[in-house]
Amino acid sequence: MSLLSNILAPAFVIALLNAATPPIILESRLAHEMNLAAGDTVQLRLPGATSSQPYVVSGFYTPPPDPAGISRTSRQAWMTLPDLEHFSGRDDQVSRVVLSLTSGANADSLVDALNATELGFRAYRAADVARQSSQTFVVISNFHKAISFLSILTGAAFLAAIVLLQVQELRRSLGVLRVIGISKRRIYTVVIGETVLLANVGAAAGVGIAVLVSRLVNAYYRNYFSTNLVFSSIEGWHVILAFGIASTVGVVLGSLATTYLFKSDINEVLGR
Amino acid sequence: MMASVALRNVMRHRMRTAFTVLALSIAVALLADMLMLSRGMEKTFYRVLASVGYEVRVCPRGTLPFTTDAVIEESSRVVTAVARDARVERTLSVLGTTLHVDSLPVFALGVEGEKQSLYRVIEGRDVVSGGDVLLNRNAATAFHVTIGDSLELTPDAAIAAFSSRTVARVAGIIDIPFDLPHQRTAILPLALVQQIKNQPDTVSFVLAKLKGGGDQPFVPLDEQRALAAALAAEFPDLSVYSMDELLGALQRQLAYFKQFALILSTISLLVTFLLVAVVLTIGVGERRGEIAALRSMGFRRRSIQGMILSESALLLAMSAVLGSVLGWFLAGYLDHILTQSPSLPAGYRFFIPAWREILMAIALSGAAGIIAALLPALSAARIDIPKTLHEEVV
Numbered sequence: 001m002s003l004l005s006n007i008l009a010p011a012f013v014i015a016l017l018n019a020a021t022p023p024i025i026l027e028s029r030l031a032h033e034m035n036l037a038a039g040d041t042v043q044l045r046l047p048g049a050t051s052s053q054p055y056v057v058s059g060f061y062t063p064p065p066d067p068a069g070i071s072r073t074s075r076q077a078w079m080t081l082p083d084l085e086h087f088s089g090r091d092d093q094v095s096r097v098v099l100s101l102t103s104g105a106n107a108d109s110l111v112d113a114l115n116a117t118e119l120g121f122r123a124y125r126a127a128d129v130a131r132q133s134s135q136t137f138v139v140i141s142n143f144h145k146a147i148s149f150l151s152i153l154t155g156a157a158f159l160a161a162i163v164l165l166q167v168q169e170l171r172r173s174l175g176v177l178r179v180i181g182i183s184k185r186r187i188y189t190v191v192i193g194e195t196v197l198l199a200n201v202g203a204a205a206g207v208g209i210a211v212l213v214s215r216l217v218n219a220y221y222r223n224y225f226s227t228n229l230v231f232s233s234i235e236g237w238h239v240i241l242a243f244g245i246a247s248t249v250g251v252v253l254g255s256l257a258t259t260y261l262f263k264s265d266i267n268e269v270l271g272r
Numbered sequence: 273m274m275a276s277v278a279l280r281n282v283m284r285h286r287m288r289t290a291f292t293v294l295a296l297s298i299a300v301a302l303l304a305d306m307l308m309l310s311r312g313m314e315k316t317f318y319r320v321l322a323s324v325g326y327e328v329r330v331c332p333r334g335t336l337p338f339t340t341d342a343v344i345e346e347s348s349r350v351v352t353a354v355a356r357d358a359r360v361e362r363t364l365s366v367l368g369t370t371l372h373v374d375s376l377p378v379f380a381l382g383v384e385g386e387k388q389s390l391y392r393v394i395e396g397r398d399v400v401s402g403g404d405v406l407l408n409r410n411a412a413t414a415f416h417v418t419i420g421d422s423l424e425l426t427p428d429a430a431i432a433a434f435s436s437r438t439v440a441r442v443a444g445i446i447d448i449p450f451d452l453p454h455q456r457t458a459i460l461p462l463a464l465v466q467q468i469k470n471q472p473d474t475v476s477f478v479l480a481k482l483k484g485g486g487d488q489p490f491v492p493l494d495e496q497r498a499l500a501a502a503l504a505a506e507f508p509d510l511s512v513y514s515m516d517e518l519l520g521a522l523q524r525q526l527a528y529f530k531q532f533a534l535i536l537s538t539i540s541l542l543v544t545f546l547l548v549a550v551v552l553t554i555g556v557g558e559r560r561g562e563i564a565a566l567r568s569m570g571f572r573r574r575s576i577q578g579m580i581l582s583e584s585a586l587l588l589a590m591s592a593v594l595g596s597v598l599g600w601f602l603a604g605y606l607d608h609i610l611t612q613s614p615s616l617p618a619g620y621r622f623f624i625p626a627w628r629e630i631l632m633a634i635a636l637s638g639a640a641g642i643i644a645a646l647l648p649a650l651s652a653a654r655i656d657i658p659k660t661l662h663e664e665v666v
Contacts, residue, residue, distance in 0.1 A: 139613040157295035164288040
């Protein structure tokens, strides 16, 4: 069975009972939508044609999950290349040819050689095609990164406000600690430790919510687009990054807040 | 008076206030931007449809213009029926396909109809004879042709050297709103494209411009819907869209961004609520003695509540100013990121900065902030005066 796809508008497919006709494999969704079973006969008609040709449904095909085709509304069908040539009236034509190279072959030189023939086609490396077709997702990823940065900034500002509130509450007791000889370094350590702990508790809660939301997102969009694609995944490095950022923000804000606190006059803090 | 006390309270801890306002500002900015994202796509789609200038579209069943290769067969029957309707001023039949010039693909539109508004001729003249072709700048540059030159068009690329060619003469240069940035586009007479593709009497879609509308560019939606419904009933094998129905169908294709905007808007409001609630609750706890003293001096509960709500309003007002500016510029930056995406028409915008969305974000954030301030305000007003004074002062 050759790898050829033909976009079919549902209006052109009519189920009929027939046998001894060329085989066709239909996308499972199309078969489901048109209530077709293996062995059924369908009539295919080219856009603009008045006559149709029968094909026997010999199997079903589920396209591999492809983010680029997520909003595709057309359906796919596969048939042998000679059958498609005969059906379309376009002999000896193909949309694309896929080459598998021998081990160690130089893909770059082959691509250059093919493109130098100037016979009306263009050769691409698989990596170039992948990069080109994934450009949209790179853009969306950049958008998500920008939103993530803003979220981190909001969280950091929120944490800073809370730490400052905490530090204000601790002013009196910290003043007493200084008077009885507790070193600045130790007070720094305690305040920073508290801030880092607070930030990491927030990060833990955030990771928990993210895991939950990620599952909801996958369940919703898989159902919405009828696909098995993974839309959201929480990976180990995401968790490490979340705790890393939380700890860094905690250390920085804790240090700043304690420095701000030490600028207060101890006598003033103690109310003298 | 309580407002000035509230102002002093807010300004007493400048650093804390600064961080709170910064966090609230980002929340307000994000909310405004998500509202802009949601509305920006609607506005862009509307601009696309408005630039084309027709109210009703007749397409192959289940398809949208240019989304599949499906065509309307026996299109003259459909065009005649549409044009016959007394409500229709004019029609435009379009067959979109890919043709090739020396193996280079060009997006070709075969058109038929009077006073079309699909494209604008910026040099030369419109197509008048069967052998005319109009090119956009990208195509004219790629094919190295100018007005008066000839082009050889073929239906397929791979066999361009061996297939039959159709010679067309470049009659003009055109501009099509919302063309893809690097797309080569050609306009030809409908019959010529049908002949090249060997698809007689087929079109991709039919556009209809309705009579009336007065000063408005389009007739009211109910009139559009009425004609669309009548045509849909007459041609059950076709999909007929009024402008709002087409907008809805187009937006479903970008449902992700709508849902993303909704989720992030909700999170922004939640952050605003939490921030105000936490900051004011801790602030009230910190000033229990002060509040009890005010109550013992004769300040009523309502005044104390007013003071806390005023503090919330002040924080929100400062955040609204900063958030509006931030949101305005952030919208441009986020739009720049998203419009880097390939296969987006030129001029497509995701975020369109607008005061309406900024004001809506301020109103929503304000409401969330005031609701969040109610609990600490009530808690402050219900302070047990003797007990608190004993604990805090004695």
